[in-house]
Amino acid sequence: MIRERRNAAKLTQKALGVRAGIGGKYVSEIERGTRDVPFSTLQAMVEDGLGLQLEVQFHARASVRSSSLLAVPRSISEVAAAITVLPADQLGLVLTIARAIHVDSDAATGTTFTIELPVTPPVASTS
Numbered sequence: 001m002i003r004e005r006r007n008a009a010k011l012t013q014k015a016l017g018v019r020a021g022i023g024g025k026y027v028s029e030i031e032r033g034t035r036d037v038p039f040s041t042l043q044a045m046v047e048d049g050l051g052l053q054l055e056v057q058f059h060a061r062a063s064v065r066s067s068s069l070l071a072v073p074r075s076i077s078e079v080a081a082a083i084t085v086l087p088a089d090q091l092g093l094v095l096t097i098a099r100a101i102h103v104d105s106d107a108a109t110g111t112t113f114t115i116e117l118p119v120t121p122p123v124a125s126t127s
Contacts, residue, residue: 003031005050020049 006016006027013031014024021044029035030045037045046054083094 002027002045002050005046005052006031009050011049016045016049020044 006013009016011019012024013027017024017027020027020041022041026035026041027045030037030041043054046052083091086094
């Protein structure tokens with residue numbers, strides 16, 4: 001992704017390195033995936049070098065195997081029907097997600113849906 005953004009900005013590896021305070025050879029190694037990059041270096045490359053904002057998000061790991069996922073329902077009634085038959089632990093996760101949805105409307109950017117979930121999903125009660 002760094003390479004694509006660098007090319008779009010019409011920067012050489014050396015020029016990006018100068019802006020980010022690192023060497024052009026190091027930029028090359030990062031782009032090729034032959035070097036691990038500390039967060040501070042990634043932030044300098046993205047923000048100082050490319051003039052973009054770096055955003056980091058953490059998400060809970062999915063505990064459901066992809067082979068056991070249901071097909072995407074076609075209507076809200078299908079979603080409701082599917083939710084009613086979920087085991088308690090999965091129902092708890094669905095409710096956590098539903099409660100975490102924030103809808104923002106802005107005339108300039110349109111409607112944005114944001115889901116803010118805890119890093120560790122809550123444990124469903126057994127009572």
